[in-house]
Amino acid sequence: MHGESGWLGRAMTAAVAVGVLGTARPAERWVWFALAAGLLASLAGTLLMTIRPRLALALLVTVAIGGSLIAGVPDSKALVLVLVAITTLVVVDLSRSGVRPILAVGIGVAIGFGLSMWWFDRTDSWLLTQYLWAAILIAFGLNRRQYEIQVRQTRELLVQTRRAQSERARAAALDERGRIARDLHDVLAHSLGALSVQLEVAEALLDERRDVDGALERVRRSRRLAVQGLTEARNAVAALRADDVPELADAVQALAEQHQADHGAPVDLTVVGMPTKLGSTATVALLNTAREALTNAAKHAPGTAISINLRYGGAVRLEVRNAGPTSGEGFGLTGMRERLALVGGTLTARPDGDDWLVIAEVPND
16 A cells, blocks of 8 residues: 555645644753654655555654653654654555554554653643544544555456456457357358269269269259358358348258258158247257268268257257268367357267267257
């Protein structure tokens, strides 16, 4: 804690102390030396409070208690040293000790006033006046200290808030990068995978059978797939912007028909239960899971039969089964698992006898 009143306020306090002490008229010469030493120690404590708080605290405590011991000397004006020391020491950084040093100083000053009254034969009213001034300054100092603690905590909170905002922005950027990676794969993998298969077949027809007409048909189909992929990419961007996606059952039906037309593999779709409206994120996640499963089937088990089961209930469950072996997880299924996890869903991809089974499930809120 550095004293929010600033150096100007502390300089004015020191100037007031010097002015008051300048009016002192103690009879004993040693009192002058004590007052001068106390003033210098008080100034030193003020200067050191931000860089050497422990030393500053020791100096100010000495000034406060020492001033209370000589306050009873007639015309010494030593009370001002006590008040200035108390006002300053309450804002020294005592974060680990709290207000205990301040209370201890208050008790020490009270005892010092009592001894000074007894030694210099002062009246009870004099002692009461000293106690009153000291109590007022301690209360004022504690209030000032509390204010500065709140200011410091506010600054620390602001720093922490900015740091947290920076971390959230970084996390959001990473999430966005992951989302874009998933979307790129979801949109392009299906059409590009099908395009690759068609071009491989066309190459085989030309190289092995010299079947120009068959290869030409495959090239034309490849062109349609490329156009379809471009259309899917545009539709995906439009869906992301408008947050508008088709009904899941209709979209899966269209996807199955397109896959059957492109690859000549039979695809059987079964819908169980009453279709319900899902959120756009969940719908896109399930639809892209179906697309990814179909792409993997075409890549690793071309021409094999595929069955899709879409079941509505407490949760929406999508099962895609294809005959024959299919590879394990790649970037596509990993991306699907991440996308489903964002909506509280799960993904399982595993062998099931001689088949490969992909199961995606999301809550049906």
